[in-house]
Amino acid sequence: MNPLFSLVAVVASCVVEIDHSPSASPPNIVFLYADDLGPGDLGCYGGKIVPTPNIDRMAQEGTRFTQYYSASPICSPSRCGVITGSFPARWKITSYLQTKAGNRACEQADFLDPKAPSLPRVLKSAGYATAHFGKWHLGGGRDVTAPPKFAAYGYDEHAGTWESPEPHPDITASNWIWSPKDKVKRWDRTAFFVDKTLDFLQRNQAKPCYINLWLDDPHTPWIPSAGSDREPRVGNLREVMIENDKQVGRLLDGLKALHLDEKTLVVFASDNGPLPTFDGDRTVGLRGSKMSLYEGGIRLPFIARWPGSVPAGRVDETTLISAVDLFPTFCALAKTPLPSEASLDGEDRSQALRGESQPDRKKLLFWEYGRNEKAFAYPKRQGDRSPNVAVRDANWKLLVNADGTHEELYDLASDPNETTNVAARHPEAAKTLKERALSWRRSLP
Numbered sequence: 001m002n003p004l005f006s007l008v009a010v011v012a013s014c015v016v017e018i019d020h021s022p023s024a025s026p027p028n029i030v031f032l033y034a035d036d037l038g039p040g041d042l043g044c045y046g047g048k049i050v051p052t053p054n055i056d057r058m059a060q061e062g063t064r065f066t067q068y069y070s071a072s073p074i075c076s077p078s079r080c081g082v083i084t085g086s087f088p089a090r091w092k093i094t095s096y097l098q099t100k101a102g103n104r105a106c107e108q109a110d111f112l113d114p115k116a117p118s119l120p121r122v123l124k125s126a127g128y129a130t131a132h133f134g135k136w137h138l139g140g141g142r143d144v145t146a147p148p149k150f151a152a153y154g155y156d157e158h159a160g161t162w163e164s165p166e167p168h169p170d171i172t173a174s175n176w177i178w179s180p181k182d183k184v185k186r187w188d189r190t191a192f193f194v195d196k197t198l199d200f201l202q203r204n205q206a207k208p209c210y211i212n213l214w215l216d217d218p219h220t221p222w223i224p225s226a227g228s229d230r231e232p233r234v235g236n237l238r239e240v241m242i243e244n245d246k247q248v249g250r251l252l253d254g255l256k257a258l259h260l261d262e263k264t265l266v267v268f269a270s271d272n273g274p275l276p277t278f279d280g281d282r283t284v285g286l287r288g289s290k291m292s293l294y295e296g297g298i299r300l301p302f303i304a305r306w307p308g309s310v311p312a313g314r315v316d317e318t319t320l321i322s323a324v325d326l327f328p329t330f331c332a333l334a335k336t337p338l339p340s341e342a343s344l345d346g347e348d349r350s351q352a353l354r355g356e357s358q359p360d361r362k363k364l365l366f367w368e369y370g371r372n373e374k375a376f377a378y379p380k381r382q383g384d385r386s387p388n389v390a391v392r393d394a395n396w397k398l399l400v401n402a403d404g405t406h407e408e409l410y411d412l413a414s415d416p417n418e419t420t421n422v423a424a425r426h427p428e429a430a431k432t433l434k435e436r437a438l439s440w441r442r443s444l445p
Contacts, residue, residue: 026128026334027306028209028264030197031082031326032248035075035135035219036290038274038282039301041241046284049234050241054249055303058268061252062305063314063353069392070272071323073290073297073369076137078271078323079214083138083153084116085327085344087366089444091116094371097163099142105375111139111165114152117342119327120210121154126336129204131157133196134214136164159196161216177216178223186223187240190215190247198254205258208334213251217244218274232276252305265306265333265353269323273297275379287418291378293367293386293399294418304353311355318359319352320392329353365392366440368402391437398423398433402441407434 039045043052044059045066071081076097077088084091092109103110120130132155139147141163149165150158159168162177171189173181184192197213217240221230224239248268255261274282275290288294302321304310321329324346331338332350345363352358370376370388379385387399387406395413400406409423409430423430 025263026126026208026336027309028201028211028260029123029330029334030201030209030211030213030251030264030266031330032251032266032268033079033082033134033212033214034244034268034270035214035216036272036274037218037270037301038277038284038296039286039299040277040280040282040284041218041237041274042301044303045301047282049278049281050238050245052241052245054245054252055268058248058252058266058305059303061307061312062266062303062310063312063316063355065302065304065319065321065352066315066317067320068269068300068302069320069322069365069367070270070298070300072367073272073288073292075135075219075271077369079136079138080112080116081323082326083112083119085119085324085342085346086117087324087345087368087444089368090345092445093138094368095376097137097139097141097144100144102375103144105372107371110144111147112153114148117327117339117344118153119330120212122327122331122339123210123334123336124154124156126334128208128210128334129200130155130210131196131200132212132214133159133193133200134161134212135216136160136214138164140165140167157200159193178221180226185226187225187228187243190217190244191250194247194251194254197251198258201255201260201264202258205260208263210330210334215244217241220275234278262306262308265304265310267326268301268303268305270300273300277381285417288384288386289379289381291369291376292384293369293388293390294384295412295416296384297369297386298367306353310353314355316352316357318357319349320359320361320365321349321352322346322365324365325349364436364440366390366437368441368444370401389437389441391433391440393433393436396429396433398430398437400434400437402438404434404438409433 040047044056070078072078077093080088080093094108095106147165170183178186222236222240273290283296286296288296328348332348367390390399399408408421
């Protein structure tokens, strides 16, 4: 038997009897972050491309949110938003981190400043064991050779991919994202990261754990097995998603084997919209894609499961929740105070996870993508490329270029697919939101 797939059985045979009753103690938190996954990739969000019975089961055993937003339509800034609780451009991360020259072209830093607020560092200081398993993409790789180590952000253990400060040797045999020479092949990576997660939980049962389980699928190239071509075909995506779904099931089964079900919050989300979208099938009709501030680039799946604490079988269609909210939300659930020196952009949405909708926000949500025409000339699909600044206030969403041109206003309650620009019909709302968006954009580094 492949050792990657046998850990649950080994763990189950080694577990000693422990108290199964729910506890007031802070929960384990496992943040499962898929890469470039759209709502149409999951059956529970109306997807038709591939069956996802285990992720659908997670939704049935927890709460599914329909108004969750990434901090950015591309990977590095979206991850920055999670870790810092801040809009990522505040920390000079505006696109995916790449070569030093490419980063300069995007007007961004080479890595996340370790002086930024850090969710794992705060939880570690409160007694959590902390780990990062999977894609990092907040510094390291290409010619960025000396980024801060994982420990600088508060992680006790790590197994990072190539785009990280400390790539794990079993998945980084070459100087690239993946290689046929990797000891753990690309199609086995999700199992590798799930094994790491379950092992870390098993070894740290004396304290609560915070774990980033950040997958690098279903980001292209989709390589489901040896000999697979690298073309972005539906068949390849289907096979990759079947394997991802299988591993989510292994994670949930592993928690039960460890008697940690009622002690563990598992959150499943995506970092940004999909690309390609296969004519909108992967965005379930939402306009846009990865690298777009239209809904298809930033409005994504979010599922929370914590038996006995997060209501089962619930769908929350009213709580507006953002990736920048996860920092204060997880800290609230962990009974951990926020750092006094941090000024976060996110809000505590823990009551929504516990079953009480939180439709109102005190803080607006802002996004930016597209500092210049050369480095941000994407997406190429007609109609998907958006203005480069956006703001959402209740049901209104306004998009506008940083120079004040091309304003678009949408009522997302009646028009979630952003088909009809109503700025001319609602000039006061458009004017107010445009001023707020441009003022916010001018405040950024």
